[in-house]
Amino acid sequence: LEKNNDWAITNLIKFYKEINDWENAVKLFEKKQSISGNKDTKKLALFKIQFGRKLLKKDQFNESRQIFDEALTIEPDIPAAYYFIGSSYAQESQNLFQKEKNDNDHENPSESVKELLSSAISMWIKYTELKPECSWLVIHLLKDSLFALDRYHEMENILENIIKKDNDNFEVIASLAEIYFSKGENEQSLELIENALEQDSTSLLIRLIKLKLQLN
Numbered sequence: 001l002e003k004n005n006d007w008a009i010t011n012l013i014k015f016y017k018e019i020n021d022w023e024n025a026v027k028l029f030e031k032k033q034s035i036s037g038n039k040d041t042k043k044l045a046l047f048k049i050q051f052g053r054k055l056l057k058k059d060q061f062n063e064s065r066q067i068f069d070e071a072l073t074i075e076p077d078i079p080a081a082y083y084f085i086g087s088s089y090a091q092e093s094q095n096l097f098q099k100e101k102n103d104n105d106h107e108n109p110s111e112s113v114k115e116l117l118s119s120a121i122s123m124w125i126k127y128t129e130l131k132p133e134c135s136w137l138v139i140h141l142l143k144d145s146l147f148a149l150d151r152y153h154e155m156e157n158i159l160e161n162i163i164k165k166d167n168d169n170f171e172v173i174a175s176l177a178e179i180y181f182s183k184g185e186n187e188q189s190l191e192l193i194e195n196a197l198e199q200d201s202t203s204l205l206i207r208l209i210k211l212k213l214q215l216n
Contacts, residue, residue, distance in 0.1 A: 004035050022051035045075035053084060061092040079131040083138065086123030090145065093117040114149055121145050125158060132166035139175060155179060168199050174209045181213055189213055 002008070009032050016025035026047045033039055052067035065088050071081045093116035097109050109117075124138040124145075139159075146152045159176040162169060173196045180189035193210045196203065 045071040089120035
């Protein structure tokens with residue numbers, strides 16, 4: 001009856017969110033902003049990310065990345081978009097690898113599989129650059145992916161770059177200390193741990209890593 005009724009549009013957006021219909025939530029939120037003239041780019045970008053996640057769950061990889069890219073066009077420095085773009089590439093890589101394995105009965109990943117996984121890595125690195133304090137979300141993903149591509153040596157540089165931006169990130173410090181130790185750089189490894197303990201002597205993670213290094 002009244003197509004631009006703000007109260008109705010606002011409540012319809014809430015309704016669509018509740019039933020996980022993010023496509024319509026995005027459309028109505030864009031309409032609401034157009035009518036009011038008030039732009040909330042961050043919220044719109046987050047709505048689009050939720051829509052992209054729904055597509056990703058259906059293995060619609062290209063479609064989901066298109067929506068994530070739209071979110072980045074609206075809000076260029078939104079970390080979650082890079083996280084999920086990386087996840088889409090990794091998931092597509094895994095699906096393709098499994099298909100090739102079933103079809104050809106071999107364990108070696110194709111170049112296409114490797115390229116997709118490489119794309120995931122670059123997105124997750126971008127995520128750590130924008131949100132270093134939450135890098136724990138992708139560290140294990142980066143480790144596994146780099147190892148799979150025989151590029152594990154790059155992990156050291158990634159961790160060092162995170163620490164430059166977030167120097168009390170104890171999970172990253174612990175991972176980096178273990179890498180130094182595996183390379184035989186024992187003094188550098190222990191020095192990193194000691195410096196971390198000076199910042200927070202109560203960190204259980206850092207104390208456990210120190211004990212592990214000392215025992216080894």
